[in-house]
Amino acid sequence: MGSCKSPQEDEQKKPRPDCTCKGVIVHGPIIVGAGPSGLAASACLSELGVPSLILERSDCIASLWQHKTYDRLKLHLPKNFCELPYLKFPEDFPKYPTKHQFISYMESYAARFSIRPRFNQAVLGASFEDGLWRVRTHELVYVSRWLIVATGENAEPVIPDIAGLEKFGGRIIHTSSYKSGSDFRNQKVLVMGCGNSGMEVSLDLCRNNAVPHMVVRNTVHVLPREMFGFSTFGIAMGLLKWLPLKLVDKFLLLAANITLGNTDQLGLRRPKTGPTELKNVTGKTPVLDVGALSQIRSGKIKVTEGVKEIMKTGAKFMDGQEEEFDAIILATGYKSNVNSWLKSGEFFTKEGMPKIPFPNGWRGENGLYKVGFTRRGLLGAACDAIKIAQDIAEQWRSVKHQHRNILYDSHKIRVQKS
Numbered sequence: 001m002g003s004c005k006s007p008q009e010d011e012q013k014k015p016r017p018d019c020t021c022k023g024v025i026v027h028g029p030i031i032v033g034a035g036p037s038g039l040a041a042s043a044c045l046s047e048l049g050v051p052s053l054i055l056e057r058s059d060c061i062a063s064l065w066q067h068k069t070y071d072r073l074k075l076h077l078p079k080n081f082c083e084l085p086y087l088k089f090p091e092d093f094p095k096y097p098t099k100h101q102f103i104s105y106m107e108s109y110a111a112r113f114s115i116r117p118r119f120n121q122a123v124l125g126a127s128f129e130d131g132l133w134r135v136r137t138h139e140l141v142y143v144s145r146w147l148i149v150a151t152g153e154n155a156e157p158v159i160p161d162i163a164g165l166e167k168f169g170g171r172i173i174h175t176s177s178y179k180s181g182s183d184f185r186n187q188k189v190l191v192m193g194c195g196n197s198g199m200e201v202s203l204d205l206c207r208n209n210a211v212p213h214m215v216v217r218n219t220v221h222v223l224p225r226e227m228f229g230f231s232t233f234g235i236a237m238g239l240l241k242w243l244p245l246k247l248v249d250k251f252l253l254l255a256a257n258i259t260l261g262n263t264d265q266l267g268l269r270r271p272k273t274g275p276t277e278l279k280n281v282t283g284k285t286p287v288l289d290v291g292a293l294s295q296i297r298s299g300k301i302k303v304t305e306g307v308k309e310i311m312k313t314g315a316k317f318m319d320g321q322e323e324e325f326d327a328i329i330l331a332t333g334y335k336s337n338v339n340s341w342l343k344s345g346e347f348f349t350k351e352g353m354p355k356i357p358f359p360n361g362w363r364g365e366n367g368l369y370k371v372g373f374t375r376r377g378l379l380g381a382a383c384d385a386i387k388i389a390q391d392i393a394e395q396w397r398s399v400k401h402q403h404r405n406i407l408y409d410s411h412k413i414r415v416q417k418s
Contacts, residue, residue, distance in 0.1 A: 023134070023140060023141040023142065023143050024140050024141070024142045024143065025143050025144075026052075026053045026142050026143060026144040027051060027144075028045070028050050028051035028052045028053065028144065028146070028396070029041075029045065029050070029052045029053075029144060029145075029146035029147065029148050029367075029369075029392055030052070030053055030055065030133060030135050030142050030144045030146065030147050030148065031052050031053065031054045031055070031148040031150050032054075032055050032123050032126070032135065032147070032148070032149055032150055032151055033054070033055075033056065033149070033150035033151040033152060033155075033372075034054045034056035034058075034060075034061045034062070034063070034115075034117040034119075034150075035061070035062050035063070035064060035065075035150065035151075035152055035372065036062060036084060036106060036372070036378055036381060037150040037152055037371040037372025037381040037384075037385065038054050038056070038117075038148070038150035038371070038372075039054075039061060039062075039084065039106065039109055039110055039113075039115055040084045040085055040371065040381055040382055040385035041148050041150055041369075041371045041384075041385045041388055041389065042054055042113065042115045043084065043085060043086060043087075043109065043112075043113040043115065043385070044085050044086075044385045044386050044388070044389030044390075045388075045389045045392060045393070046113050046114070046115075047085075047086060047113075047389070048389050048390070048393035048396075049393070049396075050389065050392055050393050050396045052148075053118065053142065053144075054115065054117035054118065054150075055117065055118055055121040055123055055135065055137065055142065056117040056118065056119050056120075056121060057120070057121065057122035057123070058119065058120070059119050059120055060119065061106055061107065061110055061115075061117065062102075062103055062106040064152075064154060065099060065102060065103050065106070066103055068157075068176040068177070069099050070099075070175065070178050070179055070180065070200070070201065070204065071099070071179050071180045072099075072180070072200070072204050073098070073099040073200070074096045074097065074098050074099065074290075075096050075097050075102060076096075076196060076225070076233075076288050077096075077231065077233045077377065078095050078096065078231045078233070078234060079093055079094075079095060079096070079097050081231075081233060081234065081237075081377075081378070081379050082097075082102075082377070082378045082379070083378075083382070084109055084378065084381075084382055084385075085382050085385060085386055086112075086113075087105075087108070087109050087112055089105055090105070093105075096225075121137045121139070122137060122138065123135055123136070123137055123341050124136050124137060124138065124341060125341050125343060126147060126341055126342050126343060126344075127343040127344070128147075128343075128344060128366045128367075128368070131145075131366075132144065132145060133145070133146065133147040133366075133367060133368070135147065144367075145367050145395075145399075146367040146368075146369065146392055146395075147367060147368050147369070148369045148370070148371060148388060149338055149342065149368070149369065149370040149371070149373075150370075150371050150372055151336070151337060151338060151372075152336070152372040152373065153283070153334065153335075153336055153352075153353070153372065153373055153375065154333075154334035154335075154336075155334065155335070155336055155337040155338075155352075156334060156335055156336075156337045157174045157175075157176045157330075157332075157333075157334055157335075158332045158333045158334060158335050159174065159330065159332065160192070160330065160332050162192070162307060162309075162310055163308070163309045163310065164309045164310035164311060165310045165328075167310060167311060167312050168310050168311070168312060168313075168328060169312045169313060170313075170325060170326050170327050170328065171326070171327040171328070172327070172328045172329075172330070173327075173328075173329055173330070174329075174330045174332070175193075175197045175198075175201055175329060175330065175331045175332075176334075178201055178329060180204065180208070181201075181204040181205040181206075181207060181208030181210055182208050184205055184208065184210045184326070184327055185208050185209055185210060186209050186210065187210050187211070187326035187327055188210070188211045188213070188323075188324065188325050188326050188327075189205055189210050189211065189212050189213070189325060189326065189327045189328070189329060190212075190213050190215065190307075190314075190315055190323075190325045190327070190328045190329070191205070191212050191213065191214045191215065191329045191331055192215045192307070192328065192329065192330050192331060192332055193214075193215065193330065193331030193332050193333070194214055194215070194216045194217075194220050194268065194287070194303075194331075195220070195285065195287060195331065195333065196285065196287050196288065197331045197333070198214055198215075198331030199214070199222075199287050199289070199290075199292040200290065200292065201329055201331055202214045202292055202295070202301045203290070203291050203292045203295060203301070206295050206300045206301060211300075211302070212301050212302065213301075213302040213303075213304050213323065213325070214296075214301055214302065214303055214304065215304050215305075215306060215307055216267055216268060216303055216304070216305070216306075217305075217306040219269045219270055219271040219272075220268055220269070220270070220271070220286075220287060221256075221270055221271060221274075221275040221278065221286035221287065222256070222260060222263050222268055222270075222286065222287045222289055222293065223252060223256050223260075223275060223286050223287070223288055223289065224255075224256060224259045224260055224288070224289055225288040225289060225290055227255045227256075227259060228255075232252065232288065233288075235252075236248055236252060236276055239251065240276070245274070245276055245277055245280075246274060246277065248274075248276055249274025249275060249276050249277055250274070252274070252275055252276070253270070253274065253275070260289065260293060263293070266293065266296050266297065266303060267296075267303035267304075267305075268296075268303065279375065280375070283353075283375040304317055304323075305317050305318045305319055306318045310328070313325075315328075335351070335352065336348075336351065336352025336353060336373070337352060338352040339352050344364075344366075344368065346364065346365065347364035347365070347368055347370070348370075353373055354370055354373050358374040358375065358376060358380060359374075359383065361373065361374070362384040362387050362388055363387075363388070363391060367395075369388045369391075369392075370384070371384040371385050371388055372384070
């Protein structure tokens with residue numbers, strides 16, 4: 001894609017911060033991650049006159065979208081709920097943009113705000129020392145008063161511990177490596193997981209004459225993507241302005257039962273907690289149906305119980321039944337990786353999520369911020385980015401005229417006011 005470039009190209013275009021052999025002084029916040037959240041934070045800062053530096057481990061912006069999504073992916077929500085600050089989607093884009101259209105939007109966004117991340121800069125560690133944040137990559141140590149964590153909730157694939165998985169003789173992939181059902185044509189495939197990815201991968205497999213068996217271990221809310229011609233998400237957002245959350249959930253479930261029928265009869269039991277409340281409390285997103293339910297009803301997608309054990313040629317299920325499979329696809333989601341590199345345990349839980357929930361979890365202590373951890377998608381990331389930029393801009397205006405001496409020694413970088 002257009003935003004994939006070599007480190008050499010990037011270095012030629014990006015003004016270099018002050019640096020010595022010991023480190024790089026960044027005159028503005030360091031942002032870790034060049035996904036939508038990191039780009040939004042950088043753009044919001046730029047609009048307020050604050051420079052920033054994005055460090056990105058991959059070779060392009062929005063690497064999750066560019067490298068780890070399947071071909072048929074579209075935005076689950078209407079484009080007006082997925083816009084980043086200060087730039088709308090093109091008017092000729094459909095209501096639910098495709099993967100490639102969204103990537104194009106991200107590239108336009110980066111170009112609009114002259115955002116040039118430093119690519120291939122995986123962060124190995126970040127710590128707060130002597131009043132400054134030190135962010136270490138394999139090449140350099142970057143130093144700043146502010147650190148913005150923008151690596152997101154979906155930084156690493158979740159690989160579950162399934163008994164016997166290593167014994168399986170066929171192909172095993174995570175959905176992060178899945179591209180198209182054409183790679184599994186005429187095969188019998190075990191899909192582990194029934195979230196949005198599991199449902200859409202199963203649907204894609206069906207359309208390529210594969211036979212998916214989708215494993216449903218837990219309860220799941222399935223809602224239509226649209227109700228009465230309007231986005232289900234948009235309806236929920238509108239009702240929440242006037243009605244209590246539990247009442248909104250009752251309405252959504254009533255409408256879902258009218259349009260989709262009783263999903264319990266398909267092996268998709270609903271949780272007792274409503275879809276909106278469950279999303280807010282646990283982050284578990286309801287499935288927005290784009291056609292998988294009709295394939296389940298027709299028998300083309302088989303819904304199965306939990307897997308007890310994987311064998312060389314297939315799987316044994318909890319009910320004792322055994323089936324042979326050609327391949328296994330792990331639709332088991334993603335997780336945060338913050339705690340693997342951020343040496344500050346006060347802001348994030350052991351799962352790598354903010355300890356303070358939305359809408360107040362965007363700011364930590366000592367100039368530490370996070371964006372893209374709201375469990376509310378791109379809309380939540382945009383909200384955080386605006387708040388972060390405003391907060392840092394106030395500090396920036398108060399200190400930008402202060403004269404500073406940068407003193408280096410063999411062990412650390414010290415910043416002193418003269």
